[in-house]
């Protein structure tokens with residue numbers, strides 16, 4: 343079943359067509375990778391899907407409902423959560439608190455209840471902290487729970503952002519280059535985490551340059567080049583695709 | 599461990615000290631001065647949320663204080679509305695004005711926000727003078743009744759002091775709770791990384807409006823208490839200078855903290871009264887401090903921004919963290 347459908351999405355920045363008539367489906371329960379050379383339009387496409395930017399034309403359907411034009415916080419409420427290529431951590435808050443902020447849409451404590459902090463509110467907080475710790479363990483960042491966001495290495499920030507995005511219990515998780523800044527061991531651990539997240543019922547759309555990771559975890563791959571979709575299919579198919587090999591000048595794919 | 603103990607012990611001792619004050623002294627002047635400290639604390643609690651947590655500046659909080667003062671003064675003095683009702687209406691009106699003002703300001707940040715709130719402050723100063731029918735113009739309002747609940751009248755300096763300080767303590771406790779739960783985290787997130795906050799499902803525009811209205815309402819509450827505590831109000835009190843002083847308290851106290859601004863607020867409010875509070879102080883020192891009060895505050899603020907950007911809170915925080923690392 344299609345969870346997310348992009349239909350004819352286009353976005354121009356002045357004379358530059360960053361995303362050019364892109365359509366694709368993400369099926370429920372799968373991991374789909376979005377790859378392409380630098381400047382292909384991957385992050386821009388993410389912004390169009392998550393409400394951080396508005397497409398010039400095109401439609402985004404999430405669980406059969408149009409979400410184009412919704413503000414980012416509404417998109418999160420609809421069930422899509424994302425991470426950023428340039429991490430957006432809350433530097434003065436601890437890693438655990440960062441993840442707690444991710445639970446914003448799940449928790450209900452308003453200004454009055456927060457100010458009174460009565461026993462029911464405290465109980466909710468305790469549960470939330472336990473869940474945040476669980477999510478940090480899931481992505482392998484639990485060692486940093488009490489560290490201020492600003493003091494955490496870049497690679498770990500991406501992991502914390504994954505935990506933070508998961509905290510909203512999304513149906514679809516969008517990750518923008520989660521493996522950037524991770525070493526090999528950490529990347530292997532990330533792959534395992536993503537599989538576990540998938541097994542828990544979360545669908546994933548991932549932008550990633552690490553071809554080893556992409557080929558290993560994804561059910562389907564879509565390739566962007568200069569804003570256009572040039573290929574789509576299983577990892578096996580994509581590795582053989584002539585247009586893809588040309589876009590990458592052969593090297594990266596052959597390496598993988 | 600030690601810092602957590604200090605975190606509950608110090609405030610508890612502070613509260614006991616505050617409540618015991620009427621049993622320790624009968625000095626009317628002292629109560630008057632301490633009442634001002636308590637009033638400023640109420641405003642600073644709101645500003646700490648707005649500026650120290652959400653990162654939004656306001657140079658208009660003296661005006662909200664004034665709206666609260668004039669509303670309460672007019673309602674209790676001229677319209678004979680019961681004190682409690684008038685005080686609540688005054689706080690709500692200030693919050694409402696803050697709410698309406700914050701809507702068009704949603705697009706503004708940093709200097710632009712400072713300019714917009716400054717403009718609002720200036721407009722309100724003119725209004726306080728020109729709306730003579732309600733505000734009494736340059737003469738202000740006189741004979742504002744003391745706080746009262748039914749037939750129970752709070753008309754002694756120590757009674758007014760207690761009323762203001764109990765209110766301040768309640769407000770501070772609520773603010774300290776707030777920053778530890780979901781709405782407070784959202785405020786800090788908004789300040790830390792706006793895109794990240796939005797990606798967490800936070801309606802950043804709505805949150806901005808909420809916190810601005812809340813802090814305006816607290817300033818209005820303090821203004822209302824001020825009117826009935828002092829019995830006389832005039833437009834010069836609600837000047838830009840007062841707004842700047844309030845912001846300075848939060849800057850000196852440190853962002854992301856309630857305790858820091860409380861300490862800074864107490865120190866800065868007491869500074870002009872230093873001669874009465876420290877009896878043995880030589881005359882020259884007193885007159886120096888009073889003549890150069892604004893300059894000292896300014897220089898201290900610059901020094902803090904240069905050498906201790908975390909303010910009082912940063913200095914308090916620093917020592918336990920070093921200890922933990924060892």
Ligand SMILES: Nc1ncnc2c1ncn2[C@@H]1O[C@H](COP(=O)(O)OP(=O)(O)OP(=O)(O)O)[C@@H](O)[C@H]1O
Nearest residue numbers: 355358360378379380381382383384385386387427
């Ligand atoms: N806000 C913007 N204004 C103008 N141009 C932009 C803007 N955002 C992106 N672009 C341009 O659009 C193109 C696509 O950028 P985008 O960031 O989407 O690429 P990407 O595929 O994510 O690249 P990378 O792999 O380097 O992250 C680039 O040429 C970029 O310079």
Ligand SMILES: [Mg+2]
Nearest residue numbers: 384385386427
């Ligand atoms: Mg990108």
